[in-house]
Amino acid sequence: MSTIAEIAVHLDLSERRVRELQGMNVLPKAARGQMDSDVCRVAYIRYLRDLQPEPSQPGDLDPAQERARKDRALAEQTEMKNEETRGHLVEIAAVTAQVSREYGVIRQRFMGIRGKLSDALDPKQTIRVEGEIIEALEELSDPDKFDAILVAFDKQAKHKAKQESKK
Known part of the structure; x- marks a missing residue:
């Protein structure tokens, strides 16, 4: 079992950030010195994965890229005219x-x-x-x-x- 300070070192976070993550229910709340570092590590990794956008699949269109491509084509067309x-x-x-x-x-x-x-x-x-x-x-x-x-x-x-x- 670990303290908040030990979990912070283990996850490369500040103690304040560990408390914030506990308040967000990302990390489990436990009595003083009763936090399991393995459970906290897995919970934190899952939290970080959830923050990442899902990778695009082949054939998925990126609206920003498509809009930029369309804008570029319109600009070229106008320039040619x-x-x-x-x-x-x-x-x-x-x-x-x-x-x-x-x-x-x-x-x-x-x-x-x-x-x-x-x-x-x-x-x-x-x-x-x-x-x-x-x-x-x-x-x-x-x-x-x-x-x-x-x-x-x-x-x-x-x-x-x-x-x-x-x-």
Whole structure:
């Protein structure tokens, strides 16, 4: 059997806190020096466990996290609408269609160069010019290079938007 002081040391609490816990019916009340330290330890551990919120189960939604996620999505949506209104956003499909049309015009113009120069050049030079034209057209039609152009365009647009937002 233990005293309140011994129970306090055993549970790493102050004597005052032990009395408070007895008043809250967390720890058993007993006559002076008649407290069982094992019973008090188990009662205190159960009390501490009851204070902890139950761990969330997989699939449980945390309302605060869900609210924050929703707020973040709404803020991004509003920001995109504002950027669109300012003219800083473009529709990828429209840009792709425009660039494809322009590449078609470039291809036609490049392929016409050989015919225009064939009278002024000897056959070896004509073949070399044609090879250079074909190489240039292949580079333009490479999807990886086209994606790189779009990425560069996107970076340039973002930089321009940042510059304007600082004004």
